Amino acid sequence: MTVTILSETAVTGLPSASGVEIIGDTAYVIGDDSARLHLLDAATLAPTGQVRLLDAASTASARLPKYDKPDLEGLAAVTWPDGRAGLLLLGSGSLPNRARGWFVPTAEDHLPEALDLAPLYARLRPYLPAGAVLNLEAAATSATELLLFQRTVGRADAAIVFRLPLAATLAFLQSGTAAEAPAVRPLLVQLPSLAGCPAGFSGATFADDLLFVTASVEDTADAVLDGTVLGSFVGLVDLAAQAATFGLLAWADGRAYRGKVEGLAVRRALGPGRWELLLVTDDDAGGSTAVTAELALD
Template sequence: MTATILSENPLAGLPSASGVEIIGPVAYIIGDDSPVLYQLDAATLAQTGRIALFEAAADFASGRMPKPVKPDLEGMVALTWPDGRPGLLLLGSGSQPNRARGWFVPIENLVPEAVDLARLYAQLAAQLPAGVVLNLEAAATTATELLLFQRTVGRTDAALLFVLPLAETLAFLTNATATNPPAVHQLVLELPLIDGCPAGFSGATFADGRLFVSASVEDTDDAVLDGTMLGSFVGVVDVAAGTATLARLAWADGRPYFGKVEGLAVRRQLADGHFELLLVTDDDAGGSTAATAHLVL
């Protein structure tokens, strides 16, 4: 498997990109310290719209929400809501109490609807190994499952994938009086290291019958504080086999790519086993880029 960066460009006016989904001609991007869902032309990456998720004028005055108050949106997935509406589910990381919230944004009118994730996240947190803080960084769906990825920094034994029944989980999220949480199946996956530091999941998407993922490596053991960026990987996860196969991102001339990949989408299939990926990155200082990559399985 190889993963080659083809191009990279800044995303002006879009802070701390943390997830991307492509629906038709539109690329939707979230930032982990932004109260906005951004719309871009999927081909040119020109920004075409901004959807305010909630009122945060004072906290967003500097262009970035402060860590103590930001919802830390890290996961985004296209799905169909229980009432039949297609849209995007945006998910906070859950790493602090104020980050256990999300929004459903229906494609038909793009009017955000708040979603309380606290009950579901409490169930997931209860299954974590001792000493691990819930920190969900990516989400994807199959036809029947919701897949949530735990990023655990500084440990090699806690790169986790939570597999939940999609319909039951969405019904639980939309019924505040529901008392039976969905069943959760947990997988522990082995991810690569760079300079002794383990990779952590950062993005996911399901396309062409495959679960594509990204993972990045930081020199830190804190779920909230950032560390020195060492590199990123992309690849695929085989849920049935419980394995992850990843390739380190590099430029065409072989130089390692040091961008912090936070999300990925499949832009198109180039040939059998060849895919063009759209990646979004966060430099931990408010800057974001969009990169295209060629993944060969």
């Protein structure tokens, strides 16, 4: 598998991009330092709107303090239990205040509805290996499942995909735990490494019945503090076979890309075994870029 960068564009006014989902002509982007959901034109990447989630930031581009932010990392398209189409936004859960999320309808009003994720996250923690801190960095939905991706930096034994029944999980979140708690099926995935540092999940999406993921490599063992970024991988996970294939993101001349990829969406299929991807990156200093890349199966 090869993953080649086609272009990279700075996204102004969007601090620390952490997830992206394309629905129709719009690319929806969250930032782990941002109090807003950002809307971009999926083709041109020009900003087209914003949805305020919190009142903490006085301006659209203001960064939330590290220890106050909800640390939004998971973003997935869903149909809410009442039939509305929208987006599920999920905090990482790495600190108590990060067990927050929102359902944002994709209808014109985009009025966000706050969610308490703590009861759901409490059901995930028993499946973590000893010493690992819950740190969800991506989400994806199939027709029947919600997948949540654990990122445990500095170790290779905790790259877990939590598989949850989609309808039951959304009902649990929407009802405020009045519905029956969903069953949890953990799946451990072997991720690649760079310079002895294991990669950690950072983004995920389904397209063409395939599960695309990103995994970035940081030289750190702390779930909250950032480390030096060594590179990023893009891959495909086969849930049935419990196996994954990855390619290192690189420029056309073969140089490895040193940015921290935080999320991905599939723009279009280019042909058999070839896709154009939209990736979003975070430089850990408040900057964000949008990267287009081509994934080609060998």
